[in-house]
Amino acid sequence: MTATYRIIVCDGTSCLNSGARTLTTVLKAQLDKHGLTDKTTVSLSGCLGMCDKGPIVVVNPGYTLYGSLTEGDIPEIVEEHLVKGKPIARLAIQEDHLYNRFFRVFGDAKFFGHQMRVTLRNCGIIDPESIDDYLSLRGYEALAKAVTDMTPQQVVAEVEKSGLRGRGGAGFPTGTKWKFTAAQVGTPKYVICNADEGDPGAFMDRSAIEGDPHTIVEGMAIGGYAVGSSKGIVYIRAEYPLAIRRITKAIEDARAHGLLGENILGSDFSFDMEIRLGAGAFVCGEETALIHSIEGARGMPRPRPPYPSVQGLFGRPTLINNVETWANVPVIVLDGANWFRTVGTETSKGTKVFALAGKVVNTGLIEVPMGTTLRQIIYDVGGGIPGGKAFKAVQTGGPSGGCLPEQYLDTPIDYDSLAKAGSIMGSGGMIVIDEDSCMVDIAKFFLEFTQNESCGKCTPCREGTKRMLEILTRITEGKGQAGDIDKLERLGKMIQKASLCGLGQSAPNPVLSTIKNFRAEYEEHIHDKRCRARVCENLVTYEITEKCVGCGACRKVCPVTAIAGGPKKQHVIDQDKCIKCGQCFKTCKFEAIAKV
Amino acid sequence: MPTPLELIKKKRAEAVSRIIGKGYLSTKRVYVGMATCEIAAGSKDVMEVFRKAVSLGLTDVYLSQKGCAGRCNLEPTVEVIEAGKSPIKYGKVDTTRAQEIIERHLKKGEVIQEWVID
Numbered sequence: 001m002t003a004t005y006r007i008i009v010c011d012g013t014s015c016l017n018s019g020a021r022t023l024t025t026v027l028k029a030q031l032d033k034h035g036l037t038d039k040t041t042v043s044l045s046g047c048l049g050m051c052d053k054g055p056i057v058v059v060n061p062g063y064t065l066y067g068s069l070t071e072g073d074i075p076e077i078v079e080e081h082l083v084k085g086k087p088i089a090r091l092a093i094q095e096d097h098l099y100n101r102f103f104r105v106f107g108d109a110k111f112f113g114h115q116m117r118v119t120l121r122n123c124g125i126i127d128p129e130s131i132d133d134y135l136s137l138r139g140y141e142a143l144a145k146a147v148t149d150m151t152p153q154q155v156v157a158e159v160e161k162s163g164l165r166g167r168g169g170a171g172f173p174t175g176t177k178w179k180f181t182a183a184q185v186g187t188p189k190y191v192i193c194n195a196d197e198g199d200p201g202a203f204m205d206r207s208a209i210e211g212d213p214h215t216i217v218e219g220m221a222i223g224g225y226a227v228g229s230s231k232g233i234v235y236i237r238a239e240y241p242l243a244i245r246r247i248t249k250a251i252e253d254a255r256a257h258g259l260l261g262e263n264i265l266g267s268d269f270s271f272d273m274e275i276r277l278g279a280g281a282f283v284c285g286e287e288t289a290l291i292h293s294i295e296g297a298r299g300m301p302r303p304r305p306p307y308p309s310v311q312g313l314f315g316r317p318t319l320i321n322n323v324e325t326w327a328n329v330p331v332i333v334l335d336g337a338n339w340f341r342t343v344g345t346e347t348s349k350g351t352k353v354f355a356l357a358g359k360v361v362n363t364g365l366i367e368v369p370m371g372t373t374l375r376q377i378i379y380d381v382g383g384g385i386p387g388g389k390a391f392k393a394v395q396t397g398g399p400s401g402g403c404l405p406e407q408y409l410d411t412p413i414d415y416d417s418l419a420k421a422g423s424i425m426g427s428g429g430m431i432v433i434d435e436d437s438c439m440v441d442i443a444k445f446f447l448e449f450t451q452n453e454s455c456g457k458c459t460p461c462r463e464g465t466k467r468m469l470e471i472l473t474r475i476t477e478g479k480g481q482a483g484d485i486d487k488l489e490r491l492g493k494m495i496q497k498a499s500l501c502g503l504g505q506s507a508p509n510p511v512l513s514t515i516k517n518f519r520a521e522y523e524e525h526i527h528d529k530r531c532r533a534r535v536c537e538n539l540v541t542y543e544i545t546e547k548c549v550g551c552g553a554c555r556k557v558c559p560v561t562a563i564a565g566g567p568k569k570q571h572v573i574d575q576d577k578c579i580k581c582g583q584c585f586k587t588c589k590f591e592a593i594a595k596v
Numbered sequence: 597m598p599t600p601l602e603l604i605k606k607k608r609a610e611a612v613s614r615i616i617g618k619g620y621l622s623t624k625r626v627y628v629g630m631a632t633c634e635i636a637a638g639s640k641d642v643m644e645v646f647r648k649a650v651s652l653g654l655t656d657v658y659l660s661q662k663g664c665a666g667r668c669n670l671e672p673t674v675e676v677i678e679a680g681k682s683p684i685k686y687g688k689v690d691t692t693r694a695q696e697i698i699e700r701h702l703k704k705g706e707v708i709q710e711w712v713i714d
Contacts, residue, residue, distance in 0.1 A: 006682050019620035045615045060682050061680055061681045061682045061683075062680065068617060102665070105675060105677065105683045106665060106683075106685065107684075108682060109685060109713050109714055110714065112665070112666075112667075112714070113605045120666070122663075123662075123664060123665060123666070124627075124629070124662050124664060124665025124666065124673075125627070125662060125665075126659050126662065126663075127660045127662060128661075128662070130609070130660075132611035132612075132613075132614050132615050133611075133660075135604075135608050135612075136606055136608060136611050136612045136615055138608070139608075140604050140607070141601070141604050141605075141608070143600075143604075144599075144601045144603065144604035145601055147599065148601040203633070205634070206631075206632060206664070207631060207663065207664045210663050211631060211662070211663020211664050212663060240632070241634070242631070242632045243632070257607065257645040264600070265600035265603045265604060266597060266598070266599075266600060266603060267600050273624045276701060294713070313653045357668075358679075362667070362669065363668045363669045364666040364667050364668040364669065365664060365665075365666030366666060367666075379624075381643040428710060439701075458699065481702045482626055551628065
């Protein structure tokens with residue numbers, strides 16, 4: 001049955017320090033005393049971002065926020081609010097910030113409760129095609145505030161003070177980028193949104209645009225005001241038709257409301273936007289390649305400097321940020337850089353969106369404060385590994401990132417801690433790997449992708465990734481040679497150092513990090529011709545065990561008639577004929593076929 | 597001449613009244629996930645079931661689409677929000693479940709506990 005009341009206690013670090021756990025104990029005792037335990041659920045949430053007012057308790061339904069609580073307040077809350085149904089005005093706090101809007105609707109569910117949503121604050125709670133929905137949640141107020149009360153320099157200063165870093169992967173300080181672009185004289189200048197999301201398994205940007213396109217429009221308009229640009233371009237891949245439709249509609253609606261175009265909201269500031277479609281080349285996520293693509297040239301990177309902030313699109317100063325970075329901007333302007341700085345770690349402020357996938361119970365799109373540990377993400381939000389399997393590694397940063405083993409589970413993640421551990425933040429792909437996955441195979445998968453997407457302009461990336469892939473392929477086929485690991489390391493480090501752009505510089509990461517953390521698996525593949533996860537087909541043999549009941553299903557399905565045996569007798573596989581297709585393994589209903 | 601900030605507040609008030617005009621203050625608000633991922637999981641058909649119910653006379657319901665909330669493996673998702681009650685989040689809503697949500701939850705106020713995302 002549905003509980004009458006659902007109580008959420010903020011379990012963020014700050015609230016913990018001010019006694020949230022003791023409050024929970026007192027609360028549970030009080031519920032017991034009043035016989036309410038069965039009618040109430042008590043859950044813990046991640047940081048709610050109101051650290052100066054902690055400890056925080058939320059009572060649902062009604063979303064009553066109680067702040068600055070002491071143990072003595074709990075009996076009153078239980079007696080007055082829960083028993084008599086009268087919320088206590090004295091303890092309730094009123095909040096009207098932009099961030100975490102979604103919490104009102106989703107906060108009481110475990111998967112959502114541990115998240116804090118800044119950039120995805122409206123995703124899933126508003127109609128993304130309705131500008132009215134966006135306006136009703138203080139939409140475009142940040143833009144209005146900027147043009148009314150702030151000079152462009154103040155906006156840049158606010159972004160700089162917030163500590164926001166680029167969410168596309170590299171983590172360059174956003175405010176610095178803005179300052180450089182703003183400092184350039186002359187017009188035109190351009191503002192670009194990089195929505196060329198290309199990591200396999202990543203869908204953060206698509207969901208953000210599909211769920212709340214106006215946030216991007218507003219963020220970019222604020223950026224235009226700050227750096228003195230009147231022209232914005234959203235570069236988005238053509239594979240995202242719905243996102244394209246929604247952001248196009250958002251731009252049209254904003255224009256119709258006077259929120260884009262000449263003299264926005266009666267001010268001196270004019271800004272308009274258009275969409276450019278990308279054809280889906282991974283390298284076009286690199287900013288100079290992206291700019292070439294918009295110019296109509298072939299999407300290839302060029303050496304920097306000059307940086308786009310000095311010489312970008314059509315040779316003009318250009319401010320280019322990722323979707324998620326832009327989505328932070330309205331929040332920084334409206335909720336303030338001072339608030340934004342309270343979230344995250346020393347060097348990385350705010351939140352990060354991750355596409356949580358792989359061997360985890362709750363797959364999905366999540367946003368958590370920087371400094372959350374991998375364990376919290378995988379076990380508290382993700383619900384752990386399904387099927388009682390053992391955790392093996394987590395892959396962050398997609399094809400540019402690395403695999404981190406168990407010893408990093410308690411590392412608070414930010415740009416620097418991930419880099420130190422041998423991976424990268426990247427744009428936010430996060431794939432959980434369990435014992436059933438082969439690390440060599442995973443490294444090969446990612447390298448296959450980057451090798452395929454290498455634009456070919458510079459030799460280290462074009463030739464180097466190809467050679468690395470050849471070595472990896474032969475290792476997984478059981479033809480690995482002594483010295484292959486050293487070759488991979490040497491080649492990898494050379495490609496990292498000598499490649500022209502981020503694609504090549506990061507392409508060896510999956511290989512190097514798996515060698516660093518799972519060297520034994522490589523050695524087993526090469527020397528023992530063994531794949532412990534039994535993934536690499538050439539290193540696996542199929543055998544029929546005594547569990548076989550002689551049903552004959554495997555015999556019928558075998559494409560090369562390698563299986564022999566009569567009715568109700570244990571069958572046998574002829575290893576010389578077997579092509580290791582795995583059909584028998586999939587077909588057997590009695591788990592009588594073993595991979596050895 | 598009003599400042600941009602004053603103008604945007606006026607626009608917000610107008611937007612709110614337009615939303616209310618569309619029936620936002622109905623007893624129940626129903627949100628159907630309509631992002632690419634949700635649509636791929638079948639939410640277009642689910643939306644159609646709700647739309648049809650409204651056109652056939654289901655009253656006091658405000659129906660809206662929404663973006664992806666991020667709960668991939670339980671999509672399509674549908675929320676039923678009612679003032680004074682905990683928001684109910686349904687997972688894996690296909691057309692059959694949608695029809696039952698209409699009959700049992702929207703018409704009779706019964707929360708179908710086994711489909712709730714907790």
